[in-house]
Amino acid sequence: MSKLHVTTTVNGDPAEFLCDPGATLLDALRGNLGLTGTKEGCGSGDCGACTVVLDGEMVCACLVLAAEAEGRSVRTIEGVAEGSELHPIQRQFLEHAGLQCGFCTPGFIVAAKALLERNPDPSETEVRYWLAGNLCRCTGYDKIVRAVMAAAAELRQDTAALKGVPA
Amino acid sequence: MNAPGRQDTFRSDFRVVGTSPVRPDGIDKVTGKALYGPDFVAPGMLAGAILRSPHPHARIRAIDTRAAEALAGVKAVVTGRDFPQASADEIAIGEAEGNAADLAHNCMAQGKVLYEGHAVAAVAATTREIAEAALRLIVVDYELLPHVTGLEEALLPGAPVLHEGLLTKGCKPAEAKPNAAARQALNRGDPAAALAGAAKVVSRRFVTAPVHQGYIEPHACVALWNTDGQAQIWASSQGHFMIRELTAAILQIPQANIRVTPLEIGGGFGGKTKVYLEPVAMLLSRKAGRPVRLTMSRGEVFRATGPAPGSIIDIRLGAQADGTLAGVEMEFWYNCGAFPGGDALYGVTMAVGHYRLADADITGWDVLSNMPSTAAYRAPGAPQTTFAVESCIDELAQQLGLDPLEMRLKNAVRQGDPGLFGLPHGNVGYIECLEAAKAHPHWTAPLKPGEGRGIAGGLWMNYGGPSTAQVSVADDGSVLVTEGSPDIGGSRASMAIMAAETLGLPYDKVRVTIADTSSIGYSMVTGGSRTTFATGRAVIAAAEGALAELVKRAALIWGVEADEVAWQDGMARCSTGDHAGETLTLAAIAAQAGVTGGPISAEASLNAQGWLPGFAVHICDTAVDTETGHVAITRYTAVQDVGRAIHRDYVEGQLQGGATQGIGWALNEAYLWNAAGLMDNAGFLDYRVPVASDLPMIDTVLVEVPNPHHPYGVKGVGEAPIVPPLAAVANSVSRATGVRMQQLPLAPDRVFAAVNAARG
16 A cells, blocks of 8 residues: 655644555654654544644544645644743643643643633633543543643733632 | 641651642653653564454464464564463562463463453564554454353353362352352451341442543553563553563563663553563564564553452441441452452451441452453552442431431541551541541532532551662762652652652752663552652652761761761751861762762662551532433542642642542443443443543642651552542432432433432
8 A cells, every 4th residue: 555645734844754544643643753742542532632733723633634634734742832931831730730640731731722722711611621522530630720720821911810720 | 737636746847848849750741752651662663463352251272373474564473372381379460469370361361262352362563554464364263152241140150150160269168159269358246246236227239330440541562572581671550660570470581681661651540550561562572583562552451451340249237326336247249350369358458447346247259250350440449348338327327317427437447446457556547537527618518409418438558568769969969869669640759859858958959760670679569559658768768878978978078977967958067076067068078979988879678667548538519410310520529648748739639530530430430341241332432531521629638647657757648539439429419319329330321210210
């Protein structure tokens, strides 16, 4: 079976790879491009560990064919920080202990960033429903939700709300 | 909070202990750089794949691998025949016991397949696609056998027998049953007489389903086994020394020939305390002469790795009119899956371990069936029997018109009472937890119409055991901690805190490495809630060793005796002679190490004793939609005696995570087997773990009744939080609906049916 040649953009940089027609975007990111920050927890779109943003839309990379990335823009966890400068969501995950094992964390951070780009001031309920497609088995979600709320407040430069997020 | 009246027994003037600094591995984990099990790549690595049984029970007549071996790109094929005959002597397997022969048979079927998903053959090839194509060319000739997946069915006369000739452990021959692997019993006092004299007795049957740990990272490893006998394994697990021990036992090679490098672990909860893939990858590598990666899919994780047992529990529990418990009789059955080695022992031990109950007769059975061999799951064996006991206490309190929290307070164990294994309880904190729950605003907050409030207690024994750590001082005065316990939820931070506290240094002057099995002495698995206690003690002991050396070097520099130098605030202080009152910083001493005797480093290997059980009390509010049977958790509070919280945030996180897994166990999660003995829900869509929108914030109260056998008072926290939730949720639903809930999970159809049956 001949391979497909895919030319795409990953985290703003040009990227290309050869893939089988049946390969997923997750396979291409992790295998061809060595971007292993995007995780495979289920391979069926149920856990959100492989959450990436494709042309502005949040998707599970395991449910997208690698070939569909042709000519499009993919953003992954590796592109969330600006160089060595952590994104506020990443920093708040650390400050609020929003991770234990950390395996689901890249998916949560990519999903949370997509949320805050659409809704800079989400309620707790809105955060919980937006993140309902991302499974975390360690934290019980409490500190993840707090981290996202704190990051939202920081991004809005809302110091009162930031103080209101319990540590 | 500090337990009232207990602070004075223990120091609390800490500088670093009890704070919540950012974890040292944090940036790698929020930027996607951390390497987990499936992320590691070795040069020249082959892709492996495993052929798994489509049948729950069958004899393997023959396996023809010739076509697979002939496929271009295939480098090795392995079946059960490639495994050496391993020993049937009992060995420790993570938190459980078993033997290498059974473990080998679980890694790859030998003679019979015992559950759907049981590994039958494996292939290593140049690509994953070729490996999978090769699997389809392997022909297995199965003789199908009758199967059994139900607990009760497995014990019926004439039930399909998994292991011919198996003896029931702990049993007189007359009581033995074909699929009963073990019988565990606790007998004290005269429960029959106590129950006969009780004011009220409830007699109930409780049923729970098998559930999976549900870690998000599937199992994965890379192995390289060279012809000189030396091997390397890169894997995520709860113990790389465990991987070394068990792989060596299965393959019958010296442990020193295997170097296991720990990769970051994406959750375990007890489920990564034994090997599944590593021995198979080793055999493939030896044949292929190249490194081989094996990874599981989510379906393979559900079908072929250890769930926690389902249970059937018959209980009679009595109480006097004032709420004093009066006798318990329990008999329960846990399914341990395809191989002996289950949780009945801990089910027996923990069932009423949190109460003064002189008259008890508790018998538990591990029962074999055609489901995957169970593995530890967070307080293994305790949640199920505690569900039964705590539900009955709630019902007795209702029948006697008593406050359920006060009834628990009346019966709670305290220091000096007989402990879990007969010795008196040490500095235990169940009373303090109940008092903290009583004082929490949640307990007295008004409920909305249709809501119910449940409370439940429970305990986990915790553990200590063997650990090794090294503390070395670099010549610039920064400090390195090297240890061997995988960091599953922030333990690098806890180790750095304890070393920094001991040495009087700031947290970020201490760096922690989790070394491979050839670079540090042995440590037992990260399990049993033992790591902060036991590995923590090794780290503290090694830090004290380094500190003693630093003092010696300072004395040498000043020309005084070592006992004339004190260590204060991270500095040596001279108390005598010309240099009296002078100080030397750690960095100043380290800078002169070369001329005062060489590198400054100390190692501690110990077998930590003196662990104490952790007690927990959970309060749960639910709102039940009687039209749909849906149960919503509206408020939840977890109270626990943690001894001492080293890193507060990560201790709270253990309570929140354990409570949430328990909520999933109570409300949603269950293995579903169809009539053919196949799992119907082997994916996260149909095996539903709690998601963010299912839950409120989980409030926590850290009660600190310190353990005098740890320098900073640690007891261990990871497991106790999953013990109370099953009953806390069920009691809440029972009080919301007026119907006792005795079977989990409380899925909407079950709740709807129960509520409507009660309405008539």
